Amino acid sequence: MKTIKIGLGTCGVSAGGEKTYEAVKHEIEKRNIQAIVKETGCNGMCYREPLLEVIDEGQKSYVYGEVTPDKAVRIIDEHVLGGTPVAEWVVQGEAPSEDDLFFKKQKRIVLRNCGIIDPNSIDEYIEAGGYQAIRKVLKEYTPEKVIEIITASGLRGRGGGGFLTGVKWRFCRQAAGDYKYIICNADEGDPGAFMDRSTLEGDPHSVLEGMMICAYAIGAQEGYIYVRAEYPKAVQRLKLAIRQLLAKGYLGKNIFGSPMDFYIKIKEGAGAFVCGEETALIASIEGKRGMPRFRPPFPAQSGLWGKPTNINNVETYANVPWIIMNGAESFAAMGTEESKGSKVFALAGKIKRGGLAEVPMGITINEIVYEIGGGIKGDKKFKAVQMGGPSGGCIPASMGDLRIDYQQINKTGAIMGSGGLVVMDETTCMVEMAKFFLRFTQDESCGKCTFCRVGTKRMLEVLERITDGNGREGDVAFLEYLANQIRYNTICGLGQTAPNPVLTTLRYFREEYDAHIRDKKCPAHSCPALVTYSIKADACKGCMVCAKACPVEAISGEKKKPHTINTALCIKCGKCFETCRFDAVIKD
């Protein structure tokens, strides 16, 4: 009997996946077809969604891309019933395809089950080898042995900090106190990052199992998962998973029949980026404003409600069961000298193949952009990658051979961050990107530290002036000065890294700042105030559409004759550029 799987992560659903799923179920029921229909999480090929996979009786898999309900019906007809795959729509099958390149260099540890199992089914997780790691740990290892294994693996915190996980666990284990907590940070607030969302939606049990192993190692009795409010599906999947675990006795008193008691609760965020910072997150769980505090004391000694607490990111926990089952050496065999294992990246922006890819540490930026990502959309020129969200920076294309690991990325002035990797091309203005990130951090600053609260505002004002065409000599020096002041006079990661986008763009794209300030020009033709619109006389058909669209009547011309824009009246809204069907309006 054939199996039909449809990817229904949030991205799949927003591409229309649910309609495809309904269409498939309807066909199967209506025509009484013998086939298993399942939903799965996202396998990472977001650029091809909605995705539908047919697995035939011989376990051969055919993945179809961009499957609308109509296409689904034809696939059922010709492939499921007729036995002949619809070759033109197959993106991964028997014959090699371009899409194979998306997966070729990937090493899927965290994403091992995503897109394969039904995340609503604990039985499928168990069948795929789930909950064997925790059983092994409870039966064969002492807590100290577990910490030894995780330390030997070289696993580093995947939320962005990159701190050695085993060492963090040891600190908490050694802390004084009988009652301890572990927390899973699922607040994924970095714009451009969706690794944690996909993991929680596609394989929630892998995270829960990782948490159980950590709780055993540390001696914790309670665990919290702090999920941001904007991830309703992830919350739904986690709630179901926890109910299933309680029913099976895998959570609660004497888990798996061992002496260990362990409970996991879910806390939803309420819309504050700063709550991704560990002390702010703890404050939020405690019901307070999410304002970070000084460290020491570190959460490992005094965290949630003053008790020793270990906080790790979703991806960090998801690695743990794999490491236990496959051994620390297998994990450490991948990657570079000081960054072991694999990392999940969320590829987005001006890239042909956007989605989730898990790659071994040490892969180069160019390999990700060109081989996995397929190159730049529209074959435009690759300009930069933004890594690390608003705490990170823009790495120019000229550094494309850089091997990705924590140390190498830090040297560029950016950070690895949680894994968001936004690709930019020649039409992206780097000054505008710096302004975009600063606006974000300004908005999200908790307000406690003067330098973050006021300093980012002042930097933002300067950047706004620059992109409005009112930049002055001395602006760059001021930005650099203030950036360093903010870095060293704030107590949390948000403030300390808020200037990074500005500093990295100044470092690598100084000429763009100079063009904005001295020449009042935007080289990427992006900043509206610095762009001049004009009409190419030889391309203009005189259709008058632009003249009608212009809100200030700055365009004149007779019907069927070339039009002209009066630059004195033009407010640079771009409507003429958008409405012209003959590419006669040019931006300069």
Added chain:
Amino acid sequence: MLQVERSRQEKSESGFSNFKVELWKYQGELGALIPLLQSAQDAYGYIPESAIDYISQIVGTPAAEIYGVITFYSQFRLKPMGKNIIKVCDGTACHVNSSTGIIKTVESELGVIGDETTEDGLFTVQKVACLGCCSLSPVVMINDETFGLLTPKKVRQLLKEYREREPQA
């Protein structure tokens, strides 16, 4: 307008009984403030003053402090919102893929500027930082549904569909 007001009142009345259940459930639990505020908002569509008083008694925190928490988090609302909440994503990937055009379209179609509710109470627009659907940028979320790969034309169509769903007053 009348129709929306009527449904808001109905929601408020049924909301109160649902909310009382939540209050009772969280009694004595540590860290109950934010979940209680979230329940109040689920029940009423916003957090009414009366709910704040109830919550203050349950958690033992003064109302002034609770206001501090409510105004800190962007999710909480002290005023009733429109029937449909439109979150337009302006995260990095969406921004790079022309979310500005989507924001402009929504604003001009609904006659609002920035984070506002339409006159007929049907829509509240919010610009948000990132919805986590970056490969499908630009993205918009309406209530709990996410829509990706948008163009200004598709957005106009979407808004039209939501308007047509309304029972004619």
